[in-house]
Amino acid sequence: MPELPEVETIAASLRKKIVGLEIEEIELFLPKLLRGDAAELQRFKGQKIIGVRRRGKMLLLSCEDDLHLLFHLKMTGQFYWTKKGEPRDAPTHLGVSFKDLDRELRFRDVRKFGFLRCLETPSPFDCEELRPLGPEPLELDDRDFPGLISRRKGRLKSLLLDQSFLAGIGNIYADEILFEAGLHPLTPASRLSKKEIGRLWSAIRRILKKAVAAGGSSIRDYKDADGMDGLFQNDHRVYGRKGLPCPRCGANVRRLVIGGRASFFCPRCQRKKGRQKLTTRRV
DNA sequence: GCCACTGTTAGCAT
DNA sequence: CATGCTAACAGTGG
Numbered sequence A: 001m002p003e004l005p006e007v008e009t010i011a012a013s014l015r016k017k018i019v020g021l022e023i024e025e026i027e028l029f030l031p032k033l034l035r036g037d038a039a040e041l042q043r044f045k046g047q048k049i050i051g052v053r054r055r056g057k058m059l060l061l062s063c064e065d066d067l068h069l070l071f072h073l074k075m076t077g078q079f080y081w082t083k084k085g086e087p088r089d090a091p092t093h094l095g096v097s098f099k100d101l102d103r104e105l106r107f108r109d110v111r112k113f114g115f116l117r118c119l120e121t122p123s124p125f126d127c128e129e130l131r132p133l134g135p136e137p138l139e140l141d142d143r144d145f146p147g148l149i150s151r152r153k154g155r156l157k158s159l160l161l162d163q164s165f166l167a168g169i170g171n172i173y174a175d176e177i178l179f180e181a182g183l184h185p186l187t188p189a190s191r192l193s194k195k196e197i198g199r200l201w202s203a204i205r206r207i208l209k210k211a212v213a214a215g216g217s218s219i220r221d222y223k224d225a226d227g228m229d230g231l232f233q234n235d236h237r238v239y240g241r242k243g244l245p246c247p248r249c250g251a252n253v254r255r256l257v258i259g260g261r262a263s264f265f266c267p268r269c270q271r272k273k274g275r276q277k278l279t280t281r282r283v
Numbered sequence B: 001g002c003c004a005c006t007g008t009t010a011g012c013a014t
Numbered sequence C: 001c002a003t004g005c006t007a008a009c010a011g012t013g014g
Helices: A004-018 A038-040 A142-150 A156-161 A171-181 A196-213
Strands: A023-028 A050-053 A057-061 A069-073 A077-081 A092-098 A103-109 A115-120 A254-258 A261-264
Touching: A004 A050, A004 A077, A004 A196, A023 A115, A038 A115, A103 A254, A142 A196, A156 A171, A156 A261, A171 A196, A171 A261
Parallel strands: none
Antiparallel strands: A023 A092, A050 A057, A057 A069, A069 A115, A077 A103, A092 A103, A254 A261
């Protein structure tokens, strides 16, 4: 389930351990994990890792000589460390050992949806997988958001999940963001007032920043590369909370399916547009 | 055994 | 072209 905050946390945990290390061996146990030619992987032997970055939900390990490893963890991808040469378990599909280090980095993915790709280019962010992504929500200038959303028509929930709109938001944070903004997930983007666009943008920033600070959400499989759980699952206010009271108003959280995805929201705090005024009453 | 599940995409409909 | 919906990927867990 790694979304932006989880991948950001994994990148940080990986970065502090592998930058500066020289790759000794790379072993691939599941050919379909790699998009491209298996021989490309061998070019990384002897290469020093100089950077670990995130773009959307993808992770980029960069070496010298314009060589990069691009990972997508999809639903269940995980990195972890073992002692060098330790037997691998069935869902472990890749092992990377380093010169002068008695441990090795492994990648496991129970559902096998994740992928790895080798890039050789000075501009890895222009590759096929990364090019279609929209802006990074935590880097986009505040002034650019209204223009970005004004060109879109779909429902807010689907829009937030659209990686070409903003990169990195997934199902959990989309629901938490819409709750924070007080907007119904079915609201058409084209019907937002200026004020609501402002609320949506600050909710996006606030929720993602808090989730990054909390190290992401550990619901099922998610752990960072050091095996640490995130804490943001404790701050979820609607996601996965069908039938439980809304923490703001006490109404029962509802669940809807939108575009095939579960969507959780508070029917009172996130009114459908057009109903707020009718139900306003004096005290 | 049946259904749901975090991500994404292809294919088809509107 | 844009958007919406479903199925499919493969496995685990309730």
